[in-house]
Every structure is written in structure tokens, then in C-alpha cells.
Amino acid sequence: MKVFTKNSELTAFLDTKREAGLEIGFVPTMGALHKGHLSLMGYAQQQTDISVCSIFVNPTQFNDKADLERYPRTPEQDLAMLEAANCDVVFMPSVEEVYPEPDTRQFSFGLLDEVLEGARRPGHFNGVAQVVSRLFDRVKPHRAFFGSKDYQQVMVVKQLVQNLHLNIDVVACPILREADGLAMSSRNMLLSEEERQAATLIYDVMQVSKSMKEKKSSVLATRQAVISILSKKSIYQLDYFEICDAKTLKAIHSWEESKHVVGLIACYVGKIRLIDNLVY
Ligand code: AMP
DSSP states (O other), X not given: OEEEOSHHHHHHHHHHHHHTTOOEEEEEXXXXXXXXXXXXXXXXXXXXXXXXXXXXXXXXXXXXXXXXXHSOOOHHHHHHHXXXXXXXXXXXXXXXXXXXXXXXXXOXXXXXXXXXXXXXXXXXXXXXXXXXXXXXXXXXXXXXXXXXXXXXXXXXXXXXXXXXXXXXXXXXXXXXXOTTSOBXXXXXXXXXXXXXXXXXXXXXXXXXXXXXXXXXXXXXXHHHHHHHHHHTSTTEEEEEEEEEETTTOOBOSSGGGOSSEXXXXXXEXXXXXXXXXXXX
């Protein structure tokens, strides 16, 4: 496994592989790796010849400074996990290497970045677009693998690739969950034992919403049920639960409005904000 910290060394190495006709698969991450990240690596390895993983905690996508400061960083463990998973290339740049000067570019994704995470975390998707476009420019992957856990992010990245006319296939991969249903996340390691146990309710309420849809409850009643369950205990603070068209992220008011529907949730458990979603 090759580990690079400099753009020039990374691009020189990958250029030789690309020129040899090999396909490059890319998994961008912020580190503190778990099995969800490794599953993306698995898809990259199945579908391409050279697997590249980046580890970079991108400051421009954090609208909350405290969240950036407490974001978990486990570089040695990450490298060991990637080595064991047979990753070919790791890119671990410094902030100065990625942003030698501040990135002032403003991206616009219409409704996609105005709702849900976009509305709650102003500037978040602009920061994601800044870093992903820079990383894409350095890695020049044929395919890039993203987790559906960050459902809105995958849509934004697909739009970014279209807007910039990049020839990159963005692959949305399934959510990996713990045995009790909690979506794997680097932030889970910040939860206390009590919070970790409580966090399973996020998955449970998503299942409740799914069964209410199956039993033909209204969208309004389904939303209210989820909100009501979570409001009963002070450990949870619901940020949003929305039922949306899976292709546009426009909120729907009746199930018949859309053929493909997704429920999306963001909820604080204690101080830690977790997100999840379920395509019904
Ligand atoms: P992050 O390090 O949190 O920025 O995540 C890096 C990539 O891993 C993103 O594409 C995430 O959507 C993806 N990812 C995070 N958690 C999971 C999970 N539980 N299952 C699948 N992919 C995930």
C-alpha cells in the first residue's frame, strides 16, 4: 500500500497507472474508519483496478467549529485497516496541501442543497463540493464510491460531476449498519454508552415510518408518529424528519405524489448529531 501526503507524488503515481490502462476507483473519507468505509473500498476493488482512499477532515464543510474540533482522528488505526483491506493507495494530505490558498468558489445546486442538511448546515455542501472537486482533480478517478448514508451528499456530488462536466462515474453504495440497526458512522465513537444504546431508536423510528407507509397511514400521521416517539425522551433532539421524493428531495404530502420515496432524519443524541435515511 502506497501512502502519499503530497499532491505531486500522488498524481505522478496515478498517472503511470492510468497510462497503463488501469481504472482508478476512489473512496474519499474523513478517516476514523469503520466497516462502512471498508465496504466502499470493497466496491472500488470489485469494480476498478486501483483503489484509492483519501483521509482528510475537510474544514470547509464544517459550519460548527466545535464539531470540527471534536471530529475523531485515528490515522494509525485507519492505515492498519486499509492495509488489511488491501487498499492500493492512501492519500492523507494536510490542510495546506489541499488549500494552499482559501477556496472562495461558490457552488449552487438549487433545491438539492437548500433543504435538509443544506438548510440546517449553511455552507456545508459548498465545502463538500470544494473538497470533492479538488480531490477529483488530483485523483482523476474513473469511478468514485460514496455511501447512501449521506443520501443528500451523493446527490450533490452527482450534480457536481454534471456541472463540471467530469467523466467520473459516481456510485452510490448501501448503508452498513451495526447489528442493532444503527447506521455506522465515525461519530458513533463519540457517544457515551447510554447515548450509544439510545441511538438505536433512530433506526427503529425509521422502521416505524416504513411500516406506517405499508399500512397506508398518511404522510402527515407518519411524520407526527416519528416526531412524537423521539420527543418523549430528553436525550434526543430531533433536527428534522422529512419524507421526500427520492430523486429531487422535495418534501411530499401524500405517498402517491412520488414513485420513489425516502425518509431522512437528523437527530441529536446528547451533543452528537446523527443522520440516517430509508428508501421505502
Ligand atoms: P465520512 O468519512 O463520514 O465523510 O464518510 C466517507 C464515505 O463513507 C461517505 O461516502 C459516506 O457516505 C460513507 N459512509 C459513512 N458511513 C457509512 C455507512 N454506514 N455505510 C456506508 N457508507 C458509509
